[in-house]
Amino acid sequence: MARAKKRKPAPLLVPHSPPATAIKSKNVKANEEIPQPEVQTQGPPAATETNKWKVPLGMDRDYRTFIDHDTTLDKQGYPLFPNRSTIWVHLADSPKIKNFKKFGFPHTDNHETKKCQHWKLIRVTCLGALLCDREDCDYAGSPPDKIKELDPPCPGSAGRCPGRVYWHKCTNTKIRFDIHSSGWALLCHQGLHNHPWPTPKKPDPEAMEELANGVKKNPKATALQLKIGNANSSEQPIKSVIDIHESLGNADRLGYYVRQIRKEVKEAPDMMNGGSGGDSFLHDMS
Structure with missing residues (x-):
């Protein structure tokens, strides 16, 4: 078994990262450039607290988009790599999001349909990353759904790295998708991914x-x-x-x-x- 490794810094974290941004939900035309969000200084909405997560019956009245630190958006403004206390609202009449319900990191989904039938719940679990036990190696691989080998050789440095690979689990994050039959959707993310983003295996x-x-x-x-x-x-x-x-x-x-x-x-x-x-x-x- 590989020895314990000192935690690597959070992904995409920079010393002088800008403040988190809060975006009021608004309709964006298909050919219209996504407007830059206004910078807000207040903290994230209370909806990011997992003990308050529930079916968002209030929809637009109660929820607005909030993009927290270390979150990476795609070209349509969708959080492909959500982090910390990020909330993303998709209006029912908004343009189609190509990466909708997709994430850039390896994960598993648990689907559930609510009794009212109008709501679909998806719980997302980040699978973490495969890391090398050598401090001087920055290898970060995507773990498969089932880890068959817990101590394989590190493929970093074109296979010349003498280290061993171990599975760094992501245990500090919670992700939830609530999707209404009208097309309205809410993505809630809580927690910090305390591992580098694995090198993706395929394009989004x-x-x-x-x-x-x-x-x-x-x-x-x-x-x-x-x-x-x-x-x-x-x-x-x-x-x-x-x-x-x-x-x-x-x-x-x-x-x-x-x-x-x-x-x-x-x-x-x-x-x-x-x-x-x-x-x-x-x-x-x-």
């Missing part, structure tokens, strides 16, 4: 859509070209897909996604042009 839905758009715009680009980018091209420059999501740096995984995206484009019946198998559509998208 928002990142996958951005990758698909990049593949369609560059139909002749290989997976390697998409990975390294091509800023000096005389044609439209190719942005490195690693900037979209770090898991796309894996060449085998990226190649698989590129093949799947192109296959789906070619097989789309409403996109084919005169029986050409969809190739002309790919060129039209560039």
Whole structure:
């Protein structure tokens, strides 16, 4: 069994991090840039206290979005990596959130339907991270749902790290999703993730859509070209897909996604042009 390790600092914590932000829930148009939240100095709403968590029958009257320290939002303002006392409100008539009910860290879900049938409850449990027992190694891996081996060699430093990997459980956080049949939803998070965020194994839905758009715009680009980018091209420059999501740096995984995206484009019946198998559509998208 690996020896105990000194706690690593909280993820994304910086010495001079800005104050937490409170955002009043408001409707945002599909093509409208998400407004910057007003900075508030008061503490988080009482709803972040887990002993007060209940079915949010008051909905908009009682709840507002509050983004606490060390929380990472996606491009739509959704807390993909919520932390501390974060609350996120999704209005029933708001634009579709691509990463809705998704999180950037490994987790398990427990679904429950309330007796009134209008509410669905999802309890989320963070699975923590696989860490190396050497202080000089920053390896952080995603634990599987079932830990089969508790003391494997560390794959850090391209497999040259002499350390051993152990499972650092996340025991200080509680996460709850309340979703109404109207589409209104409330995400409540409490506690601090006292571990680094594990390196993600696959892109989130928002990142996958951005990758698909990049593949369609560059139909002749290989997976390697998409990975390294091509800023000096005389044609439209190719942005490195690693900037979209770090898991796309894996060449085998990226190649698989590129093949799947192109296959789906070619097989789309409403996109084919005169029986050409969809190739002309790919060129039209560039």
